[in-house]
Amino acid sequence: MSYIPHTEADRRAMLKRVGLASIDELFDEIPASVRLKRPLDIAPGLTQMEVEAEVNRLAAANAAAMATCFAGGGAYDRYIPAxxxxxxxxxxxxxxxxxxxxxxxxxxxxxxxxxxxxxxxxxxxxxxxxxxxxxxxxxxxxxxxxxxxxxxxxxxxxxxxxxxxxxxxxxxxxxxxxxxxxxxxxxxxxxxxxxxxxxxxxxxxxxxxxxxxxxxxxxxxxxxxxxxxxxxxxxxxxxxxxxxxxxxxxxxxxxxxxxxxxxxxxxxxxxxxxxxxxxxxxxxxxxxxxxxxxxxxxxxxxxxxxxxxxxxxxxxxxxxxTIYLTLLGPQGLREVGELSYQKAHYAADQLTKLPGVKLAFPDRPFFQEFALRAPRAVVGPLLDRGYLVGPALDRWFPDLKDAFLVAVTERRTKAEIDGLVAALREVLA
Amino acid sequence: MSEPLIFDRSVPGRRAVTFPASDVPATPLPPGTRKAPPALPEVSELDAVRHFTRLSESIYSIDKGFYPLGSCTMKYNPKLNDVAASLPGFAGLHPFSPEGGSQGALELLWQLEHILCEVAGMARFTLEPAAGAHGELTGMLITRAYHRHRGDDAKRRKVLIPDSAHGTNPATAAGLGYEVVEVASDARGGVDVAALRAACDDSVAALMLTNPNTLGLFDEHIDEIAAIVHGAGGLLYYDGANANAIVGRVRPGDMGFDIVHFNLHKTFSTPHGMGGPGAGPVGVVESLVPYLPVPLIARGDGRYSWRWDLPHSIGRVRAGYGNFGVLVRAFTYILANGRDGLEDISGHAVLNANYLLARLGELFDVPFDRRCMHEFVVSAKSLKAKTGVRALDIGKAILDRGMHAPTVYFPLVVEEAMMVEPTETETLEVLDAYADAMAAIVAQAERDPESLHAAPISTPVGRMDEATAARKPIVRWTGEAAN
CATH class of the missing domain: 3.40.640.10 (Type I PLP-dependent aspartate aminotransferase-like (Major domain))
Structure with missing residues (x-):
């Protein structure tokens, strides 16, 4: 589909005004030695319906976006007001x-x-x-x-x-x-x-x-x-x-x-x-x-x-x-921080009760995110069960093998946290 | 009546969004929490909705009318692109998702990269840079890495930049410690080849060139320019700000360029968002691929993955993989247009510009009597000499007629410059209405020049006293009513 509004009559009238016979002549000043003499090797255009079908297909191929998000590392799944x-x-x-x-x-x-x-x-x-x-x-x-x-x-x-x-x-x-x-x-x-x-x-x-x-x-x-x-x-x-x-x-x-x-x-x-x-x-x-x-x-x-x-x-x-902070106000922003803090600490308490699972930095106070050590790599198997955690930390920190981040925002419910704990128990069983 | 600051609407205790009570056992907060809360506004949801709706109403936009701001490619931004970017499978995808759970995003980026390679005539692209200027920085870092790898960096201290270039070009090169050497334009508005030849020796790292340039003129000597720079051992950097003129017609790679950035928010119609986000992907020829930022996408066995093992890479230029939501929009736009559509874009962008130049050329000075590409520059020099009315006044007067001003006083090589870029999505009627409005302004200038110095008069505020604002900057709310 095209977003160009010109009719054939428009084109003729405009070309006439500039004294040319065709659109191609507009490009005459480009030396022939460098001009592209073939069509671009990309697919022909699609209608709106076809485009939507194709982008829907690609979006649906991202299973991780459908998982319950406990991933962090700088990007957080917060609630966005309507x-x-x-x-x-x-x-x-x-x-x-x-x-x-x-x-x-x-x-x-x-x-x-x-x-x-x-x-x-x-x-x-x-x-x-x-x-x-x-x-x-x-x-x-x-x-x-x-x-x-x-x-x-x-x-x-x-x-x-x-x-x-x-x-x-x-x-x-x-x-x-x-x-x-x-x-x-x-x-x-x-x-x-x-x-x-x-x-x-x-x-x-x-x-x-x-x-x-x-x-x-x-x-x-x-x-x-x-x-x-x-x-x-x-x-x-x-x-x-x-x-x-x-x-x-x-x-x-x-x-x-x-x-x-x-x-x-x-x-x-x-x-x-x-x-x-x-x-x-x-x-x-x-x-x-x-x-x-x-x-x-x-x-x-x-x-x-x-x-x-x-x-x-x-x-x-x-x-x-700006709109987000206006809608939340000082109290709303405080609630976001406090809820994330409370839920992250509940999640850490529950997860570290699993055998072999422990905090990577047990002596440091954390806020809404913490690094866990597990007996083996769990990020992939957890995603298979519908829970996204991470990133795994060994990409940057070889000492932290089989360690990963867990972030808990205000969006996560106790039931979802308990679900993550159960899934990790299953993965480690 | 101006809209109060949102802070001045605040009433203690008023709220819009609340959150569910905690459903987990309480943990005491850590020491060192905030003593006094930040003074965020306290308003109802309706207060907020009205405030931002009113602010929006005082913003001129493409959705409202013609926006021929030169060098910015303010074309229609199809709504379909926004719908695509907001699909939960894209908007809800975490950047640290395992590759197995993000194959759709990786496939999209792979396809987009290869389409950009074809359009530019390049071997690979990085999609990481967040804007055009960020792409320039990336491209010049690649330039340096290339020369360094050849043991040539110490003597290659100069970057050549035409005097018509965007300000970001010299700012980028100088920021990286290069000596910026300005190259003069010739009588036809292109690079002065003799001056280029004189400036070119083994101290040149690169030439940064926009083609067509900011005058909207295609440099006819591009073959010779490329040969001169390459002959001296330098690289050619293509600033893609004006790529809307050439898509499907001529490719930077075929012109001899080694590095290219595209502004997806220009050529590929992602919304400008009042100044961003954009995206400035950078493409390179085969010999420069090793220097691209990490990570790059790879495909094998029908599966996509990120590649980190690029020992000569310049490193990362941004966290994550770029402005993904912008990349989705550009991809959607390209899918809709396809190969014929892209060629039609440049064709009609150049047709619209030449038509409007023919009409405005009857009103203003035309500094270069040539065919233009997707944009053109006219000058108010004669009108100013005759009436005292300047390009600035004309720009303000057109606001009173419900349309947007051209880019004024740029490029610097033309006195009283007005740079006009109509884009391909405007109708003949819109172009005629603009030319008619300009004709009425010129007539008014001849009749009553004083009235134009006062323009605009129909906008919420008139011309602002910028000098006082810069001398005594008030750049934040402090609790006192700012009236």
């Missing part, structure tokens, strides 16, 4: 672009201002940008910003950082030319620590802040914003920059994307911040409105001197989080 899902279908939100024309984009700019404010409230920081691609790239950009702000070189990543984030920071470090070191010293620009680490354990952010600041480095905290209704704001514990992934704030897990990265800092760092920032402005009649501001940091103005090359961000996903 009003949010409904509002997000509005074409105005989907089909507008970056608010270059402020006068006809006030809705975009205002929600972005609200989003920035919400991120500041959650993280305890003074300024937040309009979003980054995801948590991993926000972490890498935080490293880059800390280097520019401190004039120092090296970056230290805490050991519990999400290993995929670590890989992304390593890629950026190689590209931007900065070393990653194991310990904080006088050359350290930033110490990057997760507030809740990859294994679900709660870290001591205040102690990390002391270590970083004693050496004159900045503290970058990576956090799950959906837990900040319960956990202390990193800004109140000494963070200079707070980043993370926004998926748990009302976005579907969607095989890992799209989500958004958030990026918040103290105000004195704002002129080195990457990405778009919205601020309040007034028009010539004194009416309050919103504009993209502090644009002298950005690539479309500064080109080679920009703080980052980021252009497109994840605005629509940031809107999802």
């Amino acid at each position: 009003a949010e899902r409904s509002l997000l279908q509005r074409g105005e939100f989907l089909t507008a672009y970056t608010p270059y024309q402020a006068e006809t984009s006030q809705g975009t700019l205002q929600f972005t201002f609200e989003f920035q404010s919400l991120m500041c409230e959650l993280t305890g920081m003074e300024v937040a940008n309009a979003s980054m691609y995801d948590g991993s790239t926000a972490t890498a950009e935080a490293a880059a910003m800390a280097r520019a702000a401190t004039g120092r070189h090296a970056v230290v990543l805490a050991s519990g950082l999400n290993p995929e984030y670590r890989q992304v920071v390593e890629t950026y470090a190689e590209g931007l030319g900065f070393p990653l070191r194991d310990s904080v010293d006088g050359e350290t620009a930033a110490l990057i620590v997760p507030q809740v680490d990859f294994f679900g354990n709660i870290a001591d952010v205040a102690a990390a802040a002391k270590t970083a600041h004693a050496a004159g480095a900045l503290l970058v905290v990576v956090t799950d914003p959906s837990l900040l209704g319960v956990l202390e704001a990193p800004g109140h514990l000494g963070a200079d920059i707070v980043v993370g992934d926004g998926q748990p704030l009302g976005l579907p897990i969607s095989y890992g994307g799209p989500s958004f990265g958030f990026f918040a800092s103290k105000m004195d760092l704002v002129r080195r911040m990457p990405g778009r920032i919205v601020g309040i402005a007034h028009d010539h009649e004194g009416r309050r409105g919103f504009v993209l501001t502090l644009q002298a940091r950005e690539q479309h103005i500064r080109r080679a001197k920009a703080t980052s090359n980021i252009c497109t961000n994840q605005a629509y996903c940031a809107l999802a989080a």
Whole structure:
């Protein structure tokens, strides 16, 4: 099917106006030596009905999406309120672009201002940008910003950082030319620590802040914003920059994307911040409105001197989080955190009663996710029984053979948890 | 009447969503929980629905009207694509699902990758980059890895970029520590081949080129350009921002490019979402495949899997596998269009642009008297000299007529530039209405230029004082009413 509206008469009239006989002639300026002289080797177009049948077939071939989800590792199966899902279908939100024309984009700019404010409230920081691609790239950009702000070189990543984030920071470090070191010293620009680490354990952010600041480095905290209704704001514990992934704030897990990265800092760092920032402005009649501001940091103005090359961000996903947080309010967000905490601890208690199953980090407090050791690999057999756990940890941590993560969100019921326990008992029997 | 901030609608104790009481035994919370709750708004569900509905009503969008923002390819975003992305089998799929439980997603990504390879004339694609600029970063990291592997990186310090390029190109190259060398345009708007030749030596890592370029002009010397850069040992990077002009007509690989990124939110019609999410997959020729980010998809025995064992890979550029929901939409769009449909897209995008250029060329200066591709640039230079009305004023005046402005003051090589990209999904009537509106604005400029400096007057706010906003930035709500 085609979305092109032209009739044959339209085409004739338009070609006549431009003085040509055919559409192919429009491409005459392309040298014949490089032109494609055959049709593309892809299938012919399908009707809407046929397309739906094909994408339904592919979607149905993902059995893991139908399982009861206890998987974690940075993406969490949270409840998404109906009003949010409904509002997000509005074409105005989907089909507008970056608010270059402020006068006809006030809705975009205002929600972005609200989003920035919400991120500041959650993280305890003074300024937040309009979003980054995801948590991993926000972490890498935080490293880059800390280097520019401190004039120092090296970056230290805490050991519990999400290993995929670590890989992304390593890629950026190689590209931007900065070393990653194991310990904080006088050359350290930033110490990057997760507030809740990859294994679900709660870290001591205040102690990390002391270590970083004693050496004159900045503290970058990576956090799950959906837990900040319960956990202390990193800004109140000494963070200079707070980043993370926004998926748990009302976005579907969607095989890992799209989500958004958030990026918040103290105000004195704002002129080195990457990405778009919205601020309040007034028009010539004194009416309050919103504009993209502090644009002298950005690539479309500064080109080679920009703080980052980021252009497109994840605005629509940031809107999802803005609506989510508005619908939940402080009490709803607290309930999400508390329920996840309670259910995760019940699940850990029950699962560790099974023979040979134990916590990988029994001495560490965890929040909604924990690492379990089992006598053998269980992720696959559990999926066969309708329960998705994981990831298995030996991909990154060879010492943690047959260990895997279990995450429990507010969506999981006691019956589902008991079902997982029974299934694991069966697998290990 | 402007919409209050959601914080200013907040009343303590009001709620929208509640959660079921806990059905498990209680565990005491850990020490170090939050002392004061975050000041999130407290509103009813209806308050929230009205707030965001009202905000949406003040946003101009493709669904509302013509959006010829140059270089952004604001074409119709079919609703079918959104339906596909929200299927539970896709939206509910966890990124750490075992491969056996996610074969449908892997097959989709495999198919999409191979379609993009065919469209671009490349050997493999990574679908990981989240946006065009992220693709540029990926592509330039591949460039560096290639030169490094050949022991050539130390001397290859320069990246050549035409003066008409998008800002992301120099920002990307400079961010990676390259010296950005600007290459001038020639009298026909293409790369000045003599200047390129003079700039090319064994210190060149790559040329980043958009073709057709941001003037909407196809570079006729592309063969020669490729030969010069390759002759100096550099790579050719294709910025696919303008790929809507060429799909099914000419392939970057056949033009001599080594690395390509596509913006799926442009060419393949995934919704722009007010500025994202997008997707910026990167394709490479065979010799550069070893440097692609991990993981790559593999197929064997009718089964799909992720491959991690790429010893020369630049590493990961993003967690997960990319903006999967965006990739599903682009795949759905390609299925619907098929090979003939894709060729029709470029054909009609270029037809619409040339038609509108013919009409607007009667009103404004045309800096390059050539056939355009999917977009074109006209200039308000003469109108400004005669009436004082600038491209900025024209852009604002068109908002008052219920349509969207062109991209203004870009590319930088044309004074008072207005860059117009109508896309293939607009009708002849819409194009005529736009040209008629522009003609009325020019007539108004000649009659009453002052009135255009005041535009827009029909929008919720007028022109904003951006200078004061940047000098005294207020970038978050602080509890005081912000009026």
